[in-house]
Amino acid sequence: MSGGIAAYKAASLARGLVKAGATVQAVLTEHAAAFVGPPTFAGLTGRPAHTGVLTDAHRVLHVRLARETDVAVFAPATANLLAKLAHGLCDDLVTSVFMCLRCPVVLAPAMHTEMWAHPATRANLAVLRDRGATVVEPGEGALAGGDSGPGRLADEDELLEAVARALGTASGPLAGRRVLVTAGGTREPIDPVRFIGNRSSGKMGYALAAEAARRGARVDLVSGPSHLADPPGLRSVRRIETARQMRDAVMQLCDDADVVVKAAAVADFRPASYAAQKVKKDDEGFTGVPLERNPDILAELGRRKGHRVLVGFAAETDLAEERGREKLHRKGLDLIVVNRVDAPDAGFNVDTNRAVLLSAGGGRSEVALTSKAGLARVVWDRVESLLDETRPPAPADASTP
Ligand code: CTP
Numbered sequence: 001m002s003g004g005i006a007a008y009k010a011a012s013l014a015r016g017l018v019k020a021g022a023t024v025q026a027v028l029t030e031h032a033a034a035f036v037g038p039p040t041f042a043g044l045t046g047r048p049a050h051t052g053v054l055t056d057a058h059r060v061l062h063v064r065l066a067r068e069t070d071v072a073v074f075a076p077a078t079a080n081l082l083a084k085l086a087h088g089l090c091d092d093l094v095t096s097v098f099m100c101l102r103c104p105v106v107l108a109p110a111m112h113t114e115m116w117a118h119p120a121t122r123a124n125l126a127v128l129r130d131r132g133a134t135v136v137e138p139g140e141g142a143l144a145g146g147d148s149g150p151g152r153l154a155d156e157d158e159l160l161e162a163v164a165r166a167l168g169t170a171s172g173p174l175a176g177r178r179v180l181v182t183a184g185g186t187r188e189p190i191d192p193v194r195f196i197g198n199r200s201s202g203k204m205g206y207a208l209a210a211e212a213a214r215r216g217a218r219v220d221l222v223s224g225p226s227h228l229a230d231p232p233g234l235r236s237v238r239r240i241e242t243a244r245q246m247r248d249a250v251m252q253l254c255d256d257a258d259v260v261v262k263a264a265a266v267a268d269f270r271p272a273s274y275a276a277q278k279v280k281k282d283d284e285g286f287t288g289v290p291l292e293r294n295p296d297i298l299a300e301l302g303r304r305k306g307h308r309v310l311v312g313f314a315a316e317t318d319l320a321e322e323r324g325r326e327k328l329h330r331k332g333l334d335l336i337v338v339n340r341v342d343a344p345d346a347g348f349n350v351d352t353n354r355a356v357l358l359s360a361g362g363g364r365s366e367v368a369l370t371s372k373a374g375l376a377r378v379v380w381d382r383v384e385s386l387l388d389e390t391r392p393p394a395p396a397d398a399s400t401p
Contacts, residue, residue, distance in 0.1 A: 001026070011041065052093060075108035087124075108138075112144070134165075138154055171216055174216045175215075181263060182297075183224070184200050186241065191277065210376070222240060262298045268293065299330070313339065316338060334386055338356045353369075
């Protein structure tokens, strides 16, 4: 715990974890201890709550605590704590333990809205996410001093769920499964001002990621630019811009995935060269934007498929099913979700969708007009049966932060 008013909620979280069967070790910063006393945590957890790095110095307390830990939860994580963690400062017990951890890390930020929105906090969170930490986003509501807004510690149930997921003990039909989802469109820069992009909003991919997390999976999301907030309960969210950045992120994350769902609308082409200075309209030398091919990420995954279940999307405006079936086979997929993107109530940037699901085994099912969350549920139902047919669940997660 670090020093914010939400420290009082950490007491209830500690109790919830003990009730769920965990052995809980409380570690408080000096400021956290000013909000809620260590005896409260000692009473709730049945173990002494630690605050000082010099306690038990001969046994190197921070190293010992980190080694004993299966999952570390920083709740509340103040703006100050996030800054320290992102930069590797270790001037107290909480930050020193963090530096020694080799287990999953769950961060539960809580702070005033201004601090939450500050670019420094955003940048620090991006660094920590990039290193594998799960961030349980704060909610909106009453804050200290009578204020109200985003920045309030996430609900206890959400935190307990994130811990269970990090431990691989979440419940649900996808518990123990590792899922990678891509979402949104990519942007291919022409110059510092302009890019080639597409109309994808990310809504379908975010709905798929959220539904997989709800079913207990450990979910990584790789997203093109989107105005949507991170879905709750994910292990990581990486935001990228270009198809090549998406490819690199997917290749890094796919190795231990059981399922990859490629809902992203990846640009097939990019400008062959990038103009470092803005192209001016009276530039005589400007003759157009020559294009070159981007890598086909899904086809590459299909070539090195291994044990993974591969799900693709086909965004079509004509001959949808025929083209979808061709993509299913050409890209080596298990399942393809074919949707029309030329209807006003389906495809890009709307909340509804309709689709035909085609599977490698010859299966075909139609999904009538529904919400994107509804289509996500149908897709995961289908993937669950594909997994059950072929692959037993993997052992609990042992990844490092
Ligand atoms: N895809 C990908 N990498 C690309 C292009 C597409 O991974 N460079 C993936 C998409 O995420 C989607 C599937 O391939 O899951 C089909 O995308 P779509 O745009 O419908 O098809 P394309 O392969 O681009 O073919 P075409 O442009 O001929 O429709």
